[in-house]
Amino acid sequence: MVLMKTGLPELINALKALCFPPVCLACKLALPARREFLFCAACAERIETIVEPLCTCCGRPFPSAAGGNHLCSLCLTNIWHFSQARALILYEDPVRQAIHSFKYSGKMAALHTFGLLYQANQRIQKDHPPDLILPVPLHGKRLRERGFNQALLLAQAFFPLHRPRIRPDILMRTRATTPQTGLSGDDRRRNVRKAFEVRERQHLAGKTVLLVDDVFTTGTTVNECAKVLRQAGCLEVRVLTLARVREMGE
Ligand SMILES: [Zn+2]
Numbered sequence: 001m002v003l004m005k006t007g008l009p010e011l012i013n014a015l016k017a018l019c020f021p022p023v024c025l026a027c028k029l030a031l032p033a034r035r036e037f038l039f040c041a042a043c044a045e046r047i048e049t050i051v052e053p054l055c056t057c058c059g060r061p062f063p064s065a066a067g068g069n070h071l072c073s074l075c076l077t078n079i080w081h082f083s084q085a086r087a088l089i090l091y092e093d094p095v096r097q098a099i100h101s102f103k104y105s106g107k108m109a110a111l112h113t114f115g116l117l118y119q120a121n122q123r124i125q126k127d128h129p130p131d132l133i134l135p136v137p138l139h140g141k142r143l144r145e146r147g148f149n150q151a152l153l154l155a156q157a158f159f160p161l162h163r164p165r166i167r168p169d170i171l172m173r174t175r176a177t178t179p180q181t182g183l184s185g186d187d188r189r190r191n192v193r194k195a196f197e198v199r200e201r202q203h204l205a206g207k208t209v210l211l212v213d214d215v216f217t218t219g220t221t222v223n224e225c226a227k228v229l230r231q232a233g234c235l236e237v238r239v240l241t242l243a244r245v246r247e248m249g250e
């Protein structure tokens with residue numbers, strides 16, 4: 001009877017909600033059963049959406065509205081291979097906690113919430129979709145350890161209607177690198193040099209590409225990806241991350 005009325009997927013979801021009631025992705029507070037946005041009110045209030053004014057290149061937010069959008073001091077001197085990097089929210093708690101539970105504890109329920117954050121951000125969506133959406137790849141060894149590439153899952157959560165444009169088979173990480181966390185600027189650059197390769201080169205000439213990743217910290221990894229994509233003939237490479245650090249630092 002229940003099956004006839006609601007259908008199997010709904011029934012499965014109802015059972016899941018009963019067995020695993022939703023909790024806040026950051027503080028683990030229990031949430032109402034049908035809640036889709038998995039942050040409690042207190043944590044949701046602490047999420048900082050990135051708003052203008054910001055650096056026209058790396059997307060770093062400026063504390064004062066006085067100067068409007070302009071290039072930050074780093075982007076005035078740094079040559080980036082991407083034309084623009086944008087992020088939805090700041091990488092600080094509770095966002096940092098939520099990304100950790102997704103990435104390191106495999107909390108897949110977070111993806112729907114991250115997708116909602118993308119949908120709520122009109123400014124970010126303005127230039128989308130590009131010709132190709134490429135997740136920043138993991139090396140095969142890391143992929144086997146983790147079981148999923150967080151960048152690919154984020155790309156799918158942000159662009160559910162553009163699945164054919166999402167291509168995890170074009171940009172490959174051919175060299176296993178040590179995690180960037182804790183490395184200095186020079187070491188980070190050395191660490192990712194020649195780590196990426198492009199396949200299906202014939203699909204890239206003249207194309208606009210959006211690179212997707214979870215967090216933008218120094219930009220070193222996405223910059224190396226953008227470099228090989230531009231060398232392969234891409235017209236423009238932009239970057240979209242779920243979160244970014246407030247200050248890039250070395
Ligand atoms: Zn919370």
Ligand SMILES: [Zn+2]
Binds near residue numbers: 056059
């Ligand atoms: Zn900048």
